[in-house]
Amino acid sequence: MTALAIVESRADRASVHICDQLRELADWEVVDDDTRPAADGGGTYYRTAGVELRSFDDFHLELEHPVEAFDCDPDVLVFASRHSGDTGPLLTGHFTGNFGPAEFGGEANAVAEACPNALAHLLDAFDEYAPERYDVGMECTHHGPTNVGCPSLFAELGSGDEQWDDPNGAAAVARAILELRAVSPHCDRLESEARSSHESRDASPCRQVVGFGGNHYAPRFTRIVRETPWAVGHIAADWALEAMGHPSAHRDVLEAAFDASNTDMAVLDGEWPVLEETLEELGVRIVSETWLREVGDRPLELVDAVESSLGAVDDGVRFGDCAAESVAVVELPTALLDAAEGLDPEAVRTVVEGTTVAFTTENGGSRVGSQVAVPSSNGESSNTGDTTATQTIAAESELTARGAIIEALAGVLEEKYETVTLEDDAVIAERTSFDPALAHEIGVPEGPKFGALANGDAVTVDGETISPETVRSQQTDRFPI
Structure with missing residues (x-):
């Protein structure tokens, strides 16, 4: 007392x-x-x-x-x-x-x-x-x-x-x-x-x-x-x-x-x-x-490590929920990140905050940037003094963290795409969507009827009913990782 x-x-x-x-x-x-x-x-x-x-x-x-x-x-x-x-x-x-x-x-x-x-x-x-x-x-x-x-x-x-x-x-x-x-x-x-x-x-x-x-x-x-x-x-x-x-x-x-x-x-x-x-x-x-x-009650040694490796808080760096004694900076795939943010920026923010120590931001802090700091392995191996083994452990730890983020971002794409597949070098997203070229071919004029078909509604052209299914095609988007 x-x-x-x-x-x-x-x-x-x-x-x-x-x-x-x-x-x-x-x-x-x-x-x-x-x-x-x-x-x-x-x-x-x-x-x-x-x-x-x-x-x-x-x-x-x-x-x-x-x-x-x-x-x-x-x-x-x-x-x-x-x-x-x-x-x-x-x-x-x-x-x-x-x-x-x-x-x-x-x-x-x-x-x-x-x-x-x-x-x-x-x-x-x-x-x-x-x-x-x-x-x-x-x-x-x-x-x-x-x-x-x-x-x-x-x-x-x-x-x-x-x-x-x-x-x-x-x-x-x-x-x-x-x-x-x-x-x-x-x-x-x-x-x-x-x-x-x-x-x-x-x-x-x-x-x-x-x-x-x-x-x-x-x-x-x-x-x-x-x-x-x-x-x-x-x-x-x-x-x-x-x-x-x-x-x-x-x-x-x-x-x-x-x-x-x-x-x-x-x-x-x-x-x-x-x-x-x-x-x-x-x-x-x-x-x-x-x-x-932004620093709040985080250890100041960790904050210093983040700012020296990732960037300054005053320049837009923000902190995630992960704790760590040391950090490594990894790059997120930009195309995948942009596509996910275009669909659901709040979900992307939640993903990144929940899986990183810190991350960069853009547009005045409203969008997540492509660089993040993740927990870095301390490099302890069973073979004391084995530098190669130490580096391998650290690299594997960072790749695991990056992979978890990519997998979560791929999950965000499921809001728009019917199937999302995570491959070794890319995320493949597929969906059936309105095809303007097909609509042109069968005589649908651009304007409100294009919009109705894109929204899944049937339209009438010259007395003929055109269902949205007739003007759809398979779309495949590939996001390199």
Whole structure:
């Protein structure tokens, strides 16, 4: 279980109301600490399994190293706080720090240690507990403190007097905070304690990014957190980047944001060429929202293997359902693929997704491309060091995968053809179909009557009934494989 510290500010009535609800929701042991002033977290405090709640006189953003007041050696510290703004009823969370001057607490060009996984779960819990009329959101990194002492976040009730005094809103924030007892700061939270509906966040210990750009309430990064297995650490919104100044002159705060978020990956919202260049010089990997969505919870080593051998996700490569430690690229027969896609593109997509690790796409991603990545044999043979045997095993594995795809594509052709035969070098498809030449020979004029015959309906020409069978011929199509 994660050790959770909760900070109450007596100067913030929303904080007091949230913590009053916390005291009602759990079975607390009341403890007295006479080793430090009551104004600084001493005096009466509360503890229950995995949680310690202490009160301070100052506003949260004015506190320095509050973790020193806690006995529980916290993994995550939560500031139970108000949110102020013209945003209506809102439950929100964010990390603290300053990309630029420190106008509201903390140090300039410094950030506190973030807990991206915890914030992602806080938003999930807000969604679950938010009263009617309340929105749920995430904010960029802003204000102090920057020296906390452990990973931390703000859990806020907003956005004005009515909400700060709302017991239902305070209870929602309190319940969400208590959910963090089952959550580690980063994306390796304790699976045994986790809520099953959010287990996908634990697929990788580094499945989190730092965000740059966008507005204060970070819609792109909120989408990433809500709709993908990825979490988001520090976010420098447009206004914060402008306040920071030239990126190359502020490498320290940029590096600190990645260190504090436990990642070396970034997503940029908007065009920031100088920032992008600076981040690349720092060794940061810049990825897109599309990349995060398509990669999902797949092993990043596999993703790298796919992109290096097949192509980039941002260029249209998409992932199938097959898992693999290594991949090989094979070419699908273009004519067969085109014919199948012309009949049933959804069925083709299903076939390819179900039988590959990844595949190329065309036409803006709407059509499957001819190159696919399939699982590659690791080449283990009974004769250790036998390179020829190793290569043979790998080749056979790839041919088997390719053959399975071809067989499935041939099956799609059965929607149009009466017989489909899979031979060694081709797929042979046969059907009886309307023959315009035969119709011309017996005097059927082009136009609606051609169409009727093609649809299997009889027509009358000069008083004579012509059945569709009389203008049909055998059609054989051969698709080389």
